[in-house]
Amino acid sequence: xxxxxxxxxAAGVAFALKxxxxxxxxxxxxxxHVKRVTAALPIALLAxxxxxxxxxxxxxxxxxxxxxxxxxxxxxxxxxxxxxxxxVVLGALTAALLRLAGWA
Amino acid sequence: MTxxxxxxxxxxxxxxxxxxxxxxxxxxxxxxxxxxxSFGALAVAAGLNLWQTQALxxxxxxxxxxxAFIGIVGGGGLGATPAAIAASSMLGIRNGLYALELTQLLxxxxxxxxxxxxxxxxxxxxVAVSQGDVRAARLGFWVTGLSVFVLWNLMTxxxxxxxxxxxxxxxxxxxxxxxxxxxxxxWPRLKSRDAVGIAVLAAVIAIGLSxxxxxxxxxxxxxxxxxxxxxxxxxxAGQARTEETQS
Numbered sequence: 479x480x481x482x483x484x485x486x487x488a489a490g491v492a493f494a495l496k497x498x499x500x501x502x503x504x505x506x507x508x509x510x511h512v513k514r515v516t517a518a519l520p521i522a523l524l525a526x527x528x529x530x531x532x533x534x535x536x537x538x539x540x541x542x543x544x545x546x547x548x549x550x551x552x553x554x555x556x557x558x559x560x561x562x563x564x565x566v567v568l569g570a571l572t573a574a575l576l577r578l579a580g581w582a
Numbered sequence: 583m584t585x586x587x588x589x590x591x592x593x594x595x596x597x598x599x600x601x602x603x604x605x606x607x608x609x610x611x612x613x614x615x616x617x618x619x620s621f622g623a624l625a626v627a628a629g630l631n632l633w634q635t636q637a638l639x640x641x642x643x644x645x646x647x648x649x650a651f652i653g654i655v656g657g658g659g660l661g662a663t664p665a666a667i668a669a670s671s672m673l674g675i676r677n678g679l680y681a682l683e684l685t686q687l688l689x690x691x692x693x694x695x696x697x698x699x700x701x702x703x704x705x706x707x708x709v710a711v712s713q714g715d716v717r718a719a720r721l722g723f724w725v726t727g728l729s730v731f732v733l734w735n736l737m738t739x740x741x742x743x744x745x746x747x748x749x750x751x752x753x754x755x756x757x758x759x760x761x762x763x764x765x766x767x768x769w770p771r772l773k774s775r776d777a778v779g780i781a782v783l784a785a786v787i788a789i790g791l792s793x794x795x796x797x798x799x800x801x802x803x804x805x806x807x808x809x810x811x812x813x814x815x816x817x818x819a820g821q822a823r824t825e826e827t828q829s
Contacts, residue, residue, distance in 0.1 A: 489642035493700060496674070500690070510814075524771070552761070552762035561613065562766050566617065574758070
């Protein structure tokens, strides 16, 4: 699969999901169990993304490096209610400065 | 939220309230659009070209899914594209749930419905359902949705150009920025003990599987942690309802 095909397929699915909510009867998704699980999906996926982006190196091996420090700084910034863009910039600064100082 | 469309459909919107809704929608648009710059920079760092990056913002147009897509192809390249599509799609399910709630409120048909669907995202939904008046809700939805769309796309382009000019993404800490971005997307959702439990389980599954399976697959497998939410929350029955209205 080329990157273009992947981009267009993923975008098509994203649009179809949005449109489906305007077209389908709500019954199935309103079922409380299903509703709770679908509401929890972003939590599970985003947590998994944080974990893999931060703690895995090449070929999925465990790694502890400046990215973990970036997440630590991000959490502190979020506790202080910093806006998204500030959190992201602080994450980049942390990783870049630690790398400059010689820590992977 | 259902109370909204009982009231005042068809009446004119008070000019003061109108200005207030415009201001609210535009400020959400500016704040959200601003971080399109980080998406653009991270997408080119992940290996997408400028047009692919722009296509994601213009056509997929849902931040969490876009970040997930580039996060997974950034780690696994072309081989990880099926997992990237699966992850972005699962994150996109919530937009469909928003649409279920918005369909009556917005009262859109045909072309307008297609346009409304495209800008049905966290921010436009949040502004729409927080209004106490159906006219204000509709105005809020469109102002927010369209201003986020325009600014998100412009900032994506700016970010992609900056990202291309930077060279080695690691030297600039862009991998740290990606981790911080996912943390910031996750953070507001960790409101209950159950949510934290799901997040921890998902992280453990993902890291545990990472050495054994191709990149991207651990993230998809970790989605199973969401099944923990199948049973009712431990505390009072009202908890699920409260969480929902807060999110």
